[in-house]
Amino acid sequence: MKVTSGRISQEDREFYKTNGYWVSPVLFDEQEIEDMRKAHDRIWSFDYDGDGFPLDEWRPNSNPKMLRKIDNSWWINDTIKNTVTNPILGQIAAGLMDSTEARLWYDQVIYKPGTGKSDKDTQASGNVGWHQDYIYWRCTNHENLVTAWIALQDTDLTNGCMSVVPGSHTWGLLEGSDAFFNRDLESVKSRIAQESGKDWKEVPLLLKAGQVSFHHAYTIHGSGQNHSDHPRLSVVAHLMPHGTAYKNRGHNVDNIRLLGPRPKEGQLFDNDYFPIAYSAETEQ
Template identity: 60%
Template sequence: MKEVKPFVTEQDRQFYQENGYWISPKLIDDERIEHLRKAHERVWAKDFDGDGFPLTEWFSNGNPNQLRKVDNTWWINDEVRDMVTDPLLGEVTSALLETDEVRLWYDQIIYKPGVGKDGISVSGNVGWHQDYVYWQCLNTTNLVTVWIALQDTDLSNGCMMVVPGSHRWQLDPSSHGFEETDLPALRNKFDVNGRDWEEVPLVLKAGQASFHHSLTFHGSGPNLTDKPRLSVVAHLMPQGTAYLNQGHNVDNIRLLGPRVQNGQLFDNQYFPLLYSK
């Protein structure tokens, strides 16, 4: 990570608070980008660092045109671990979330394939969704997703799109559309009650990152190029994030131990500390 002075200004914080997302300057240099691209190759080849396995894996199952992702990749790849626990990510998130401490909730690497033999393929689409719909075991929605581009990323290769201000709409319990590919149908479902639905593409240069709130609606369209779109994703949480039983537990809950209790903090080795003031 290149060394920079804090660059999240008050204007940046206000933009994030108002819109539910923010795009950073370039955070990582070209050498580190290349290392992370090679990390992708190693993970997909199941060449893991250490003898463990990720908690959740979603490989291609023999279909090269299918979206792929792995959760908790930091368990099995040193380059990804160093990236998603980098103190600068924590420092930036601390400023955006206005918190004194930032920990890793979990990470992902995501591989969006290029066009297959069928030409324009929607198999790599990510449907409109809110991240918190999957995280209703946490006691706060003040969470951020950091999406790090490992190549120039725009609409041509399926960049993320967000709906500015949608983080103020509260949680829609039906907003679990990640695995759905029909983006227009999902928009018709969620664009209701006079909402101001505006889709903004997050155009990033390699090494830039987008930061979005856990309630911000986001999704992405097809990769129309002949090269995969690669990213590293860190889901980060503020000081005081604790377990809240709302009937929506996820796999990471087991990492708190066999008898998790309401109010138990996510502060053990499975949720590394990135930054503390």
């Protein structure tokens, strides 16, 4: 049974603060999950709501075993829009970020293909390399952003669940952590472990359909091959707290374009391209 409130306990907050991740109870019911799975099918078929395009449009690949990822699909799919701005999801994110508000930074829809148990071709497996999300986001005035990863099926090591490195959100930003599309997990792990100088411990996040894992923008995470016969589907919401503003760190990303043609230092990410998922003011 899914929860009906996004209030989290102090114990939950402390776990997240210590480990850099936290797993929710089931937040989405069977009908909502089915709707999100249908949204996947429509998006990969270029069946869009409205006449616009996502921020990063997926293009067909001749290799059926390759990972598919699309950014800001909430622009072109109403189900995804309702999902990534869900107020319960937003309230949990706000609580983990110690904020009165959670705004959408952007979303991702991710399809990890099923390769079957016999396929050992790790170079075409849809692995997601170990990385820190913030390595790709360096245009905000702080790093206190959170990622909410929504499972659309029971997800474990057999079908390529996400694994995290607990406590790695305290290691700072590591230049070697920009390896999302590097499918050689062991070499990436070796490089990041050497750069950080820290002990490496992996924890797989085993989720039931409709559960959500939350992790800090600095938390190192990745995922391996999907050995099942079915794709592993997910919807991902990246969320930011109240007061998040543009800062030129020399690594501007696509999202600054949404501030206008000439973004200014300190300009808030608070326009319609960054919708509110939760606000304590509207709850009162």
